[in-house]
Amino acid sequence: MMARGLWLLFALCALSPAPAGAAEPAPTETVQSDVSTREISIQSNFAGIEIVIFGSIDFSHALAPDEGNYDVITVIRSPAEPIVVRRKEQVAGIWVNRAGRTFKGVPGFYAVLGTRPFKAITTEDTLKQLGVGFSNLEFGKNAQDDATVAAYRSALTRLKQDQNLFQEHDDGVTFIGRSLFRASVDLPANVPLGRYTTDVYLFRDGHLISKSEGTLEVSQAGFERAVSLLARDHPFVYGLAAVTIAVMIGLFGWVVFRRD
């Protein structure tokens, strides 16, 4: 069966109108990708998850996996949110939050992975345009743009990195065949909720030749979802429920352990 299939395939190739070496240009390579888990639900036992982004290059010209013709960069990011960065200073012997800067649009989670160091893949301008690398991230228009903002910016990046919410892996994408590649990212237990975008960029000789976009959804599920929805939409009812539960526990404790 197998041999017969191959034979058929060969025959089809031979019949195809654009044989190799013809005068017409070969079709341009395109990239396709997907995520291992499109929906991640956070329940009470959630302790982080590893996701795999995989894809392939159609019409790949590479003859072996390590033939360095192609480069892939993938960016995973969650919706942007306003973040306040504060700086403590010593006032009368006590460390107090003094000044702060608000960054209007900071991705809650941001991971960028590539086949090799980003600067070796393409130009700084292209990286900036695509938002690849921490230094090329746009954090939204800042009302108080001044010289000190750079210090707050780098503190923000560093703190996000400490929480594993910002990740940069320039060896995170590996080819496992002529056209197949994969990249894995660890989402920590504190990942923000929301619809994430997964962008995969394909480069050849430093030029961006194809792009593939996908999404993945991180949401709370089951009991956790019910609790946080109630707390957000009906906070008074939620508070009332919390008080009722506390009273019940108190009553239970009294009934079980009473000594009078």
Added chain:
Amino acid sequence: MLQVYLPIAEVSVNLLVMLGLGAAVGFLSGMFGVGGGFLLTPLLMFSGVSAPIAVATGANQIVATSVSGALAQWRRGNIDLRMANVLIAGGAVGAFIGVLLLRLLRQIGQAGLLISLTYVVFLGAIGVLMLIESARVIHKARSGKPVPARRGSAHNWIHGLPLKMRFPTSRLYISTIPPLVIGAVVGLLAAFLGAGGGFIMVPAMIYLLRMPTNIVIGTSMFQIIFVTAIVTLLQATFNHSLDVVLALILAIGGVIGGQFGVRAGHKLKGEHLRLLLALLVLAVAFRLLLDLVLKPEDVYSIVPQLVGA
């Protein structure tokens, strides 16, 4: 292991650590006959829960412990309901102010600092006073001299205030203004510190209102249920800082730990208990002070901007 994801705090905590924390605070509160909120909230903060969530969740936990305590007092007829109502009325106003103040402080990034500072001042002052008092009693008991009964000084100005009311259970005929003010201060502290405020309420009722001591404990416990319930509701509504899963874990640990604490407390003398509590209170205050004074690991911090800020 046994990590539990907290839906509101949006962090994972260890179930056993939190149960143990609840049980330890419950044990201490049962042993010393105190609400325990003033220990629970700082301990939550030490274990990485943010100050506003620690405060709101602490208040909810006190509802559970004071229900158990107040029921026992109720059966002994130790609650002055009319006095409790006046205190709760004042407490509701104080709680409302406290919750709004906390919201404002959160927006300008000073909530954690103010909560810590208030704790350091209150715990420091109360710890020192209790330490001196219990050390004096122990010293006198050792030297064989009789210990003179404590007597509150006369507060004539309180009896001159208007809006007098009769409180038959406490055998008092006094103005409602002092209990309203005391209630408001305790409500404010309950919102701000996530503590029932018994450590302010009890001395105030004994020395300012001159209520009988046996009625004081029961009435204080009874009104704390309502004030902390009001605080819980307000924190959930205005600050979205109440984590019901964390509160549940802490309350279960607390109720169990409390029972063992009561038994341990019976084996110790009153002044020795007070000395131990004083040392504990001072240790917590010292730790909070250290966190304020020592250079933080990172002078920068990040928080999501509050909605409506």
